[in-house]
Amino acid sequence: MESSQIKPPQFVICIRTDDEDLLTLRRIYQVIEDESAARSNYLRIIDNEGEDYLYSADYFIKVEFSRDIEQALLSVK
Incomplete structure (x- = not known):
């Protein structure tokens, strides 16, 4: 039987963009898990909008950040 584990949040930093209104260079973004997208070399990101x-x-x-930093990032609205 497979046990369900909560995966820690994943974060990325933008290093390239085609539209600066949607993605800002050097900004930290949260990744939403999407296995199908990942298989095609895509990430589901919560963008600037x-x-x-x-x-x-x-x-x-x-x-990767420490747990304290992850919690701080997740609490920012």
Whole structure:
């Protein structure tokens, strides 16, 4: 039987963009888990408009933060 585990939040930093209204260079974005998108080299990101959208994974680098920083990032609205 498979046990369900809560995965920690994942964050990325934007390193490339085609539309600066939607993605800001050097900004931290939260990734929404989407296995189908990941198989096609895309990430589901909550963009500058507050919408989740698929972007090329090449636009971002993954970063890991301490639990305290993750909680602080998640609490920012």
